[in-house]
Amino acid sequence: MKDYFRLLSFAKPIEKFAIPYVFATLLYILFNTLNLALLAPLLDTLFNHKAAVIAAKTSINEEQSWWDIMGKFRELTDYYILNYGPTQALKFVCIVIVASVFLSNIFRYLSAKTMEDLRVHTLLNLRKKVFNNVMNLHLGYFNNQRKGDIISKISSDVQVVQFTVTNTLQVVFKEPVTLIVYIVLLFSISIKLTLFSLLIIPLAGLIIAKIVKRLRQQATQAHETFANMLGYLDEALSGIKIIKAFNATQYVKERFHQENVTYSNITRKMVRRQQLASPVSEFLGVMMVAGIVYFGGSLVLTGESDLTSSEFIAYIAIFSQVMRPAKALSDAFSGIHTGLAAGKRVLDLIDERPEILDSPNAIEIKSFNKSIIMKDVSFAYGDKLILDRINLEIPKGKTVALVGPSGGGKSTLMDLIPRFIEPKEGKILLDDIDLRDIKVESLRAHMGFVNQESILFNDTIFNNIAFAKPNATADEVMAAARIANAHDFIMNTENGYETYIGDRGIRLSGGQRQRLCIARAILGNPPLMLLDEATSALDTESEKLVQDALYKLMQNRTSLIIAHRLSTIQNADIIVVVENGKVIESGSHSDLISHNGLYRRLIDMQTFTD
Structure with a gap:
């Protein structure tokens, strides 16, 4: 993590972007959650409004807990059903849903825009730092380094690093907060079902972690091989006249092809591991949903649960959304290995120090006299x-x-x-x-x-x-x-x-x-x-x-x-x-x-x- 925090320092002043990002993201999560919280009241209004009227009359004096978001919305819809009829209640729910979706997307855009500004800012600072340090190095350094490796670090590796740093920041804040809000909402509906579901999520995390374990090592090999390819390309373009003069075209083609094959094989293995994480997490998510449908459905059918059918359907819909931030976290976990491998190469170049420096008391000369x-x-x-x-x-x-x-x-x-x-x-x-x-x-x-x-x-x-x-x-x-x-x-x-x-x-x-x-x-x-x-x-x-x-x-x-x-x-x-x-x-x-x-x-x- 030391390398990660060093790379993160290139996002400074990070508060310029972090504060508006946090504000916009929290509002996006809030309004996005409201959309799901309205699902059960909407279903009750459409299919069970008579029962809702009776429930409204009997629960006028009942007080909902402060964190029962769905219960609060049900109070409102029950009020509209009781006083204005189911049609007006449906209109109210639809208006609230449209407004909530509109606002959630506005804040989603602002959140993404702020993160993109941070990404560009980080890339600018990082690439400037790397290039400036390269230009300050002594000539002897370049005699011992492949030009293609240096070019790869300044172009490709820096690009990978800035995406990793900003994407990780995005995932580390946005997805956990979203996950927590969803879980709170699930607890407000059914504590028993939510405790059951939370027993399964860590198992999925362990399986995904196992899949991405070797990604960092493979990413390092991929970056080094890509640097070799750039070196061969630079040599071929610089020496094209000599290559043709000595009929060495086929030899140069073959050398580049061999490195290209090596790079392609490493990349293929990396991508397979990365791509495996996504379907595995999705499959595990479906298995969890199926398990909850069976377990919760059995409770509802046998009357062992206080959930109504509309609340149970809403619960399943909300739980299915829990897998999205969980999946994003697993994808970020696999992606960060690639970014840290590239980041280590970039930091090594930044840490390289010129052997020839001005002494502390060095002077400027005005002329040459003797x-x-x-x-x-x-x-x-x-x-x-x-x-x-x-x-x-x-x-x-x-x-x-x-x-x-x-x-x-x-x-x-x-x-x-x-x-x-x-x-x-x-x-x-x-x-x-x-x-x-x-x-x-x-x-x-x-x-x-x-x-x-x-x-x-x-x-x-x-x-x-x-x-x-x-x-x-x-x-x-x-x-x-x-x-x-x-x-x-x-x-x-x-x-x-x-x-x-x-x-x-x-x-x-x-x-x-x-x-x-x-x-x-x-x-x-x-x-x-x-x-x-x-x-x-x-x-x-x-x-x-x-x-x-x-x-x-x-x-x-x-x-x-x-x-x-x-x-x-x-x-x-x-x-x-x-x-x-x-x-x-x-x-x-x-x-x-x-x-x-x-x-x-x-x-x-x-x-x-x-």
Whole structure:
């Protein structure tokens, strides 16, 4: 129940919805019960009005108990029969029934409307909390998680949770109150029959509980399998070109199908159990009604009961209604297992904490004045050492290039500077301030990023360039596009800067996508540029133009670049050669060529791959 109450906290302020819901529900139950309480007086008026007149005359001075609701209505109908005749009494009963049904349905609607508002409110808060927490997590978390599992938790699981939370609230209040009111009404008619019926209800509850016992375990398996399916779907859509290029369509289809079959089998078993609860409870209800009909009917026929035939028929009708809230409770009991299984997955995601946080006394930096220095920096993924005691200085205004064989640790070294990851040992200083003492947002605000992979969004060209500077003017965006050699091709698109580029920029070529990424980095005009293979996706002509623009741009700022093309790195002020997580050599292009070391061998082989 701890998980349930945590999930319930997302409905706050719950009193805003609970008070009107309770008020509307109580009035609905009241008027709905009145409809049933009028059944016996209606039957007496129609079929036994002569006896009713005699009863009315003999019971004028008799006082009904306060909780005998049906007795109170019988007094009224007897009064009308005695004073106005059975026709007027029938009219009175019909008017009261119509009014009662009308009011019960009005309050039923208001109750349902309030609960729907609570459901939407809970979903909004829960999904916002989950998504915000995911966005705050460190990059390392996403390297160890399937994207499909995260998507499943934010979309499907959250939806299941909000229905479970609100439906349970609805059932926990509405159905028990309805059940209690019905039982009170039944006791007011016949204590003996009601005690007999209450002996049977717990037996039905035990049987239904047995049926739904394994639902939570199956629900957990279903949610995990569905997450795997979403993961396969995402991979298939992202890699559709490679799938077709390698004739792997059938393999991908089969893999998705196998997971789909597993999910379908688990769901089928779950639904069978859930669906079994309903007919079993209905069958048990009919058995109870039949037992009461036999037991109570025998008492009426033998004269051992004070019930009239109309009262006995009304009792049976009311008792049959008792099974509706009882059935709703059993259905809710089976449904809550599914919701709690989904809720546990959602709460696990909410409880996930980022490893990289601002220190309590973190400061904001206003400028970058001297240098970035790495002192004995080491980094490892688990037991695998990636960087080993790196010492490196990146002076302000200089261009530093990282080169070396693939897997040497160049991208990891670059990721340390914006604190995408944290060093296991050593420290990194910016203007003699440890990066861990600087607010992350303040640090990254001084940096521009262009990666190997062109990360764009399904939006307009203008909004993609202005992504890091939402208040940028059209002139600023166009100026950045011109520097990145993107303006001309943008103007040739269908709607210019307002052209939508599709999912991940699929409507553009690789070179066009990369130039938009460069324009995005340029627009922020940061003092420090981090370029990881920034020109790798450009054709030769575009590369020359963009290279020239980047060269001019880097003259007035600090740049750290990773590249494997000689044209990109030979003009760097400092070239750092990284191999197996260590700095092997560093210097200018001419110095390193003369040293005849690893850099010279890489130049000779032209293998600056990463």
